[in-house]
Amino acid sequence: MDSIIIRNAIVSEKAALEALQLRASLANEGDRAALLANPDAIEQPIEQIASGDVFVLELNGKIAGFAALIPKPDGDTELDGLFVEPDLRRRGVGRLLVEHCAQIALSKGSLNLCVIGNPHAEAFYLSCGFEMGGWTETRFGPGLLMRKRLLA
Numbered sequence: 001m002d003s004i005i006i007r008n009a010i011v012s013e014k015a016a017l018e019a020l021q022l023r024a025s026l027a028n029e030g031d032r033a034a035l036l037a038n039p040d041a042i043e044q045p046i047e048q049i050a051s052g053d054v055f056v057l058e059l060n061g062k063i064a065g066f067a068a069l070i071p072k073p074d075g076d077t078e079l080d081g082l083f084v085e086p087d088l089r090r091r092g093v094g095r096l097l098v099e100h101c102a103q104i105a106l107s108k109g110s111l112n113l114c115v116i117g118n119p120h121a122e123a124f125y126l127s128c129g130f131e132m133g134g135w136t137e138t139r140f141g142p143g144l145l146m147r148k149r150l151l152a
């Protein structure tokens with residue numbers, strides 16, 4: 001049986017998380033060229049880890065994915081990053097991280113968990129209960145404005 005733990009990331013994991021982010025992002029075929037041309041896009045700020053807003057999911061003792069949150073000025077919470085090891089996709093890791101982040105956001109009084117989603121991930125976010133709110137421009141092209149209501 002698999003053992004699954006979700007816990008706060010620690011500062012010494014910064015490099016490992018960035019390496020995971022790179023592997024996960026490069027696995028999106030359409031993003032590869034832009035990412036390789038802009039390696040600075042891969043960064044997991046130490047301050048965000050230190051502030052307790054980055055969560056890792058360990059599957060059988062190894063980090064399988066992580067998510068990062070940012071509080072928004074309007075009281076909602078932004079899902080600022082979500083990455084799963086490419087060879088562990090479609091095993092529910094992303095969904096568990098979203099559910100954990102939704103609980104954290106709710107506990108802080110947010111009404112919504114928001115994300116500027118990569119179009120590659122639209123089906124994933126819809127399946128996790130996010131709704132489409134429109135489009136925005138990002139450094140790497142169009143982004144999906146999505147939000148998940150945290151109260152019924």
Ligand SMILES: CC(C)(COP(=O)(O)OP(=O)(O)OC[C@H]1O[C@@H](n2cnc3c(N)ncnc32)[C@H](O)[C@@H]1OP(=O)(O)O)[C@@H](O)C(=O)NCCC(=O)NCCS
Pocket residue numbers: 024025027028081082083084085088089090091092093094095096116117118120121123124125127128
């Ligand atoms: C998007 C991502 C986080 C999804 O993580 P995951 O662990 O594979 O997702 P889950 O296994 O929890 O998927 C939950 C559901 O989402 C949907 N889903 C997930 N990936 C999907 C895909 N590629 N195509 C269609 N539906 C998908 C399915 O309904 C899935 O349930 P099912 O497997 O029972 O059918 C992961 O693919 C990833 O890290 N991608 C690269 C980085 C990225 O794009 N992150 C998002 C930035 S906004």
